Amino acid sequence: NAGVMQNPRHLVRRRGQEARLRCSPMKGHSHVYWYRQLPEEGLKFMVYLQKENIIDESGMPKERFSAEFPKEGPSILRIQQVVRGDSAAYFCASSWGDGNQPQHFGDGTRLSIL
Amino acid sequence: AQSVTQPDIHITVSEGASLELRCNYSYGATPYLFWYVQSPGQGLQLLLKYFSGDTLVQGIKGFEAEFKRSQSSFNLRKPSVHWSDAAEYFCAVGAGLTGGGNKLTFGTGTQLKVEL
Numbered sequence: 001n002a003g004v005m006q007n008p009r010h011l012v013r014r015r016g017q018e019a020r021l022r023c024s025p026m027k028g029h030s031h032v033y034w035y036r037q038l039p040e041e042g043l044k045f046m047v048y049l050q051k052e053n054i055i056d057e058s059g060m061p062k063e064r065f066s067a068e069f070p071k072e073g074p075s076i077l078r079i080q081q082v083v084r085g086d087s088a089a090y091f092c093a094s095s096w097g098d099g100n101q102p103q104h105f106g107d108g109t110r111l112s113i114l
Numbered sequence: 115a116q117s118v119t120q121p122d123i124h125i126t127v128s129e130g131a132s133l134e135l136r137c138n139y140s141y142g143a144t145p146y147l148f149w150y151v152q153s154p155g156q157g158l159q160l161l162l163k164y165f166s167g168d169t170l171v172q173g174i175k176g177f178e179a180e181f182k183r184s185q186s187s188f189n190l191r192k193p194s195v196h197w198s199d200a201a202e203y204f205c206a207v208g209a210g211l212t213g214g215g216n217k218l219t220f221g222t223g224t225q226l227k228v229e230l
Contacts, residue, residue, distance in 0.1 A: 043158070056215070101216075
């Protein structure tokens with residue numbers, strides 16, 4: 001499968017635990033984006049990364065959320081001390097380097113907080 | 115800041131009928147515009163995109179969209195809808211980011227139901 005791979009597809013956490021969401025971009029793509037989709041809403045931009053660099057994190061909550069895209073391995077979105085309001089679908093997208101290239105999305109991780 | 119409005123939350127059409135989904139955007143420069151489709155439990159699939167040039171763009175699955183700068187619109191159309199087109203449709207505008215990336219701002223989506 002040459003598409004964007006996200007895992008896990010579903011993740012259940014209790015309040016206060018940590019959630020780690022992984023994203024492997026399409027082969028050859030060097031740009032990774034994370035979006036969050038709350039119920040009945042569209043997707044909201046969270047963060048844009050290139051290898052080993054966070055380029056724009058203007059959509060990330062100021063606390064508890066972090067993202068990385070290491071030189072080797074998938075991009076990780078990490079949510080510490082999760083709360084009920086973090087329940088959402090988190091989507092990763094990837095693209096080539098140029099701004100006019102479309103973003104290709106994974107199937108998302110559905111995060112549920114008990 | 116850019117924004118996207120999809121005024122129709124739900125639309126129901128009969129199979130074989132024509133379809134038009136509305137999208138209005140707000141953006142200070144020439145926009146990058148996209149339509150994506152999302153089936154339940156799935157990610158978003160790109161239907162078509164507009165960057166420049168011909169204002170009528172063709173996409174996959176028989177969809178097309180027309181960019182009208184004077185109306186700040188990018189409506190999606192299909193001449194004959196199939197039952198498999200039932201899904202949620204998102205319009206998005208892209209803003210360039212430092213580093214060459216593109217920040218997408220999405221509308222709230224239009225849920226399409228197809229009656230057989």
